Amino acid sequence: MPNLKVFEHQAIRAGEELLFYNGGESLLQVLHERYITALWKLYDEEKRPFFKPIRNGIRFCEWVGVIKVLDLTLEILPKADNDQNYGSTDEQAKWQGILIDMLRVCRRLHTPTVSDAALRLKSNSLLDLYIQRFIDEVCYLLNSGLIKKYRREEVNSHALKGKLLLQKNITKNIVHQERFYTARRSYDKDHLLHQILSKAIKILPRICNNQYLVSLCYQLQLQFPEVSEVKIDAGTFDKLVFDRKSAPYEKAIQIAKLLLLNYRPDVSAGNANSIAILFDMNNLWEEYVYRVLVKGSGGKFIVHNQRSTGFWNHQSVYRTLKPDIVIEGIINGEKRYVVVDTKWKNIYDHPKNVSMDDLRQMFAYHHYFEASSCYLLYPGTDNKLEGKFSVKSYFNKLGLGEKNCGVLICQAWEDNDNKKYLNPDLGEQILQSLGFVC
Secondary structure (H helix, E strand, O other): OOEEEEEOOOEEEOOOEEEEEEOOEEEEEEOOHHHHHHHHHHOEOOOEOOEEEEOOEEEEOOEEEEEEEOOEEEEEEOOOOOOOOOOOHHHHHHHHHHHHHHHHHOOOOOOOHHHHHHHHHHOOOHHHHHHHHHHHHHHHHHHHOOOOEEEEEEEEEOOOOOEEOHHHHHHHOOOOOOOEEEEEEEEEOOOHHHHHHHHHHHHHHHHOOOHHHHHHHHHHHHHOOOOOOOOOOHHHHHOOOOOOOOHHHHHHHHHHHHHHHOEEOOOOOHHHOEEEEEEEHHHHHHHHHHHHHHHHHOOOOEEEEOOOEEEEEEOOEEEEEOOOEEEEEEEOOEEEEEEEEEOOOOOOOOHHHOOHHHHHHHHHHHHHOOOOEEEEEEEOOOEEEOOEOOOOHHHHHOOOOOOEEEEEEEOOEOOOOOOOOEOOOHHHHHHHHOOOOO
């Protein structure tokens, strides 16, 4: 069962020779047309815009994560440097490590580092990390003891136990008068939490290519109690409320939600089930920067995420301005606001590659948030480019004056021998570049 690693914005085509991983071994093989056809069926421009169909292939966009179609596990990795060596195993390992660590920091993947290292050697699949974590969580719940809950049920039995539902009893038992249609409360393990976990456990063997994990999945099915079959959708998870008793279930339910809502069974062919667990790299980069800034500030500054303000309204149609990050703190003895807008793209350390739309947006942020300075934050090498808006004289009369818009290219990762690629001091370095003293 092959695994294939690609990068965002990379194009792959049927008949192209690519590096596949299978059972811990890597081998150059031709990409079969049936995989491209299966991916085309998965494409949805509005609901699932993860890639774009092209002639004889597909081109990936800014979504990263993992897709499984047929027996192929396709892992899409981020990439924000100038190295175009897509087939290098070292490059793939580096960017897989960066993605996994960013997911962990953003609390999208709760997996200990030691387990990650062992699993990477065995499977080389991000999907297997989620499956392994889910199995570990459910095993923990089984060992701790599954909780019971009260549930109301209506049964038609020969014993009068519970509340007799007179109208339904007459309707259903007019012939069989020896029966009683009653409503009663049961205290058992057949409740929504276990019904969700059970459904997720049943799909695991269909989406997992790792034989070791598949065997664990079947063992888990034997250990887990039988519960009622229910239909699971996004609204099912909205009903859940975790209390002190059910709090240990939260992580397992989060992963079950990720698996169930992204699973696409193929009713025509049992081996053609698909799943896509993908993240918008722009949103992931924004959340990652926010979290490292909060950590780097040490409580000395206030870091706001997605702080919005009213901008325009007309006949109940409202538009807002919502910068990615607003930092509130003391600079040179005065309270200042600094706006940071994160951009996940490589501008190759040159200001001419900065988008004009981004600059107009930053000019608006200056005035609506009374910011002393605004910065566009890009990943790359450590660099800081200062720029000023040129405004006409009548703007100055209105008090709009000269405003600065800096471009900050931060070194979010570093190459080293211990496979820890993310820069551990990124938050402090960004704050110091913005003028804050940590």
